[in-house]
Amino acid sequence: MVPVTSTARNIAITAESLQEDLTRLEVQKQALERELAAVTAHLGSVQRALSALQALMPEAVSVGAPSSVEPTPAPRVTPVDDTTESADETTASPGHTDSGDDADHAKTYGKLTEQILEYFAQAGDVDVRARDVASALGRDTDSGSINAVRSTLDRLVGSSRVRRAGRGLYRAAKS
Template sequence: MGSVIQAARAIESTAESLQENLARLEIQKQALERELAAVTAHLGSVQRALDVLQALMPGTGPAAAPSPRDTALVSVASPTKPEAARAAAIAEAAAESSATAGRSNEAGDGSTTYGKLTEQILAYFAQAGDTEVRARDVASALGRDTDSGSINAVRSTLDRLVGASRLQRAGRGLYRAVMP
């Protein structure tokens, strides 16, 4: 009789231990599923951003289509709203830049026209004169201060114009027109 009681206690103890393990494993499974969804969303947004950047690079054309594995991973979890908004802003800026940047003008005189954003920025600085202006103020004046992606596009364009000696950097985050 004593061995039956001991066996029953051993079975009960083992069942309790397994119940605790099951609960711990369920929590761990849920945490891993959330982490996988976050990683998958980040992977998708990074892949889209990379595709946009590759499309902007001269001579590379559009990036290769994502592999079936990448497509399956992206479909597991959709990006969060801020990531989706950022990806949309990047894609919009890329489409605008690739549609207009670096084309020869219609007159065929060998000069090139600039992207719409570049032209808007240069026109803004032509009116601003020798005034020092912050990138955020330029973005605001051009109606491109709706999200960080648009403001960053203005900042990038300002930096390219400084590199091309079309604008001057007047200080940290400050720009001014080049005076002849």
């Protein structure tokens, strides 16, 4: 028979592991939803541009789909109710005008930067690798996502918001 304390400890460890998985998966889901929103916005703008170009071209010269085919409207992505988002994460870059689908992209501009800065605020005074940051943010699914984190970290080092602690190591900048 297994002692009760050992069983309770195993349950606690399993629950803690599942909670970590849940947190990681929620972050990954949000990242994928943002990526889908960006792709959807781009798809819509490409469809509008193609439609405008086809309207300018004579029927005989038209390339691609027949003129009777209407472009499919871009699907709308419903944003996730994320109470952890700060106001800075949903603001557009300076000089960027919000119009139509561009507003969706503007709302996600700088989100990775803010997530990384929040990660370093929570991490404290420790050295971390870009891959560890990407993993914590749920962006370690492919090399492109990890490289995006590396590039953002390099920009943050350049602006003195994060400091380089060694080759491939980063640390929160001292306030």
